[in-house]
Amino acid sequence: xxxxxxxxxxxxxxxxxxxxxxxxxxxxxxxxxxxxxxxxxxxxxxxxxxxxxxxxxxxxxxxxxxxxxxxxxxxxxxxxxxxxxxxxxxxxxxxxxxxxxxxxxxxxxxxxxxxxxxxxxxxxxxxxxxxxxxxxxxxxxxxxxxxxxxxxxxxxxxxxxxxxxxxxxxxxxxxxxxxxxxxxxxxxxxxxxxxxxxxxxxxxxxxxxxxxxxxxxxxxxxxxxxxxxxxxxxxxxxxxxxxxxxxxxxxxxxxxxxxxxxxxxxxxxxxxxxxxxxxxxxxxxxxxxxxxxxxxxxxxxxxxxxxxxxxxxxxxxxxxxxxxxxxxxxxxxxxxxxxxxxxxxxxxxxxxxx
Numbered sequence: 001x002x003x004x005x006x007x008x009x010x011x012x013x014x015x016x017x018x019x020x021x022x023x024x025x026x027x028x029x030x031x032x033x034x035x036x037x038x039x040x041x042x043x044x045x046x047x048x049x050x051x052x053x054x055x056x057x058x059x060x061x062x063x064x065x066x067x068x069x070x071x072x073x074x075x076x077x078x079x080x081x082x083x084x085x086x087x088x089x090x091x092x093x094x095x096x097x098x099x100x101x102x103x104x105x106x107x108x109x110x111x112x113x114x115x116x117x118x119x120x121x122x123x124x125x126x127x128x129x130x131x132x133x134x135x136x137x138x139x140x141x142x143x144x145x146x147x148x149x150x151x152x153x154x155x156x157x158x159x160x161x162x163x164x165x166x167x168x169x170x171x172x173x174x175x176x177x178x179x180x181x182x183x184x185x186x187x188x189x190x191x192x193x194x195x196x197x198x199x200x201x202x203x204x205x206x207x208x209x210x211x212x213x214x215x216x217x218x219x220x221x222x223x224x225x226x227x228x229x230x231x232x233x234x235x236x237x238x239x240x241x242x243x244x245x246x247x248x249x250x251x252x253x254x255x256x257x258x259x260x261x262x263x264x265x266x267x268x269x270x271x272x273x274x275x276x277x278x279x280x281x282x283x284x285x286x287x288x289x290x291x292x293x294x295x296x297x298x299x300x301x302x303x304x305x306x307x308x309x310x311x312x313x314x315x316x317x318x319x320x321x322x323x324x325x326x327x328x329x330x331x332x333x334x335x336x337x338x339x340x341x342x343x344x345x346x347x348x349x350x351x352x353x354x
Contacts, residue, residue: 002165007178010114013105014175018327020098021168025323027091028137028331032214033316036084038068038144040092045134049093052085059273061308068144070151095134102127114159135161141251154248157215158208165204165323169330176334183338184282184322189202192279193339195272196332199292202265203326209258210322218251228256255307262303269329276332285335292332295325 031037041064043047052058062081065071077085107121109115115123123238140156143149152160222228234252246253269292276289282286302318305311 006181007114010109011175011179013109013179014171014178015247017098017102018168018171018175020094020101021164021171022320022323022327024091024094024098025164026156026320027087027094028317029093029319031088032152032157034071034084034314035151036085036088037238038070038141039065039081039084039088041065041068041144042143043138043141045096049096051089055320055354058082069147069149073150080239098130102130115145122174126167126174126345129163129167129170133160133167136163137161151217152215154212154215154254158211158248161211162204162208165207165326168323168327169200172327172330176331177337184335186281186336186339187279188341189336189339190341192272192275193333193336195268195275196336197328199265199269199272200326200329200333202261202268203322205327206258206261206265207326208324209261210319212248213252213258214312214319216249216251216254218255218313219307219310219315221251222255223308225304225308227253228259259307262300266300268297269325282335285332288328288332288335292325292328295328299325 031039042061042062058078058168058339062078064077065081085166092239103183106115106127109121125324130329136156137160140152140160143156222234236250236252238246238250238253239245239257240250240253247257248254263305273296277286277293281289299318299321300313302321306314
């Protein structure tokens with residue numbers, strides 16, 4: 001999927017796209033925090049970058065919003081609606097900018113012969129995944145028209161965040177591999193590589209449950225730590241039917257799972273980062289593990305504070321830091337591509353391998 005020779009321009013383009021997806025999380029998370037997710041009930045993929053220009057335009061959009069269960073539950077004025085509209089509008093415009101940032105350079109790299117056949121197919125699949133993500137987001141927004149739906153349903157929001165992270169991972173990994181197609185040989189680091197892979201999977205699963213905590217509004221219950229209102233297993237833990245629905249929509253179950261996963265993830269990532277810092281790795285890779293350790297410690301502290309204070313705004317920062325942690329761990333895992341089960345490098349050889 002990657003060229004035989006390093007191509008910094010091509011790699012930097014894909015890394016830029018990964019960073020832009022982080023920007024999408026910033027915009028989408030802000031819209032969710034201010035409860036603006038249902039504010040735009042039209043989807044115009046091509047012309048949607050044009051904002052409302054007349055009073056009639058605003059009246060039409062506001063009229064659609066008035067049909068949502070959210071408005072019917074909490075009526076607002078047109079002026080208040082505009083305050084919700086603009087963050088969501090800018091988030092959608094950012095999504096269109098991502099598409100253009102992909103398509104235009106993609107055509108250029110194709111035309112100049114810098115893309116292999118496999119890379120063309122792979123990047124085409126990544127683009128389709130991004131387009132699917134946008135379509136999925138639109139259908140999630142449309143749920144606002146359903147009776148009683150006041151925010152994006154957990155069953156939609158959790159997968160929406162996780163699939164966005166998968167696209168980010170694909171872009172970042174591919175971009176890094178294009179910049180450095182030949183991995184550094186790292187004998188004795190195979191266990192560290194496996195632990196870093198496990199850390200990535202745990203971070204992603206914990207992020208999934210973090211999205212469920214946000215969308216079920218589970219942050220408003222059990223605001224004590226480490227127990228949940230004095231109990232390790234909270235009241236109402238498995239009261240929904242069918243049983244599996246508890247793990248998606250039950251506030252007690254969702255928060256319990258997120259707490260448990262966050263603790264397991266933090267311990268695993270910290271242990272992995274410690275091993276990475278102690279291993280005879282290239283300095284840049286050891287520095288990467290130091291960043292991972294700092295981010296996961298901050299993430300756990302943010303999570304505890306958000307929960308105790310029941311502060312959605314702090315939860316938003318918690319979400320953004322999770323993406324940074326996921327990205328930093330991806331960088332660390334990519335740096336271990338050449339890890340083997342052989343004899344470890346000495347520190348001097350590790351420096352030379354950089």
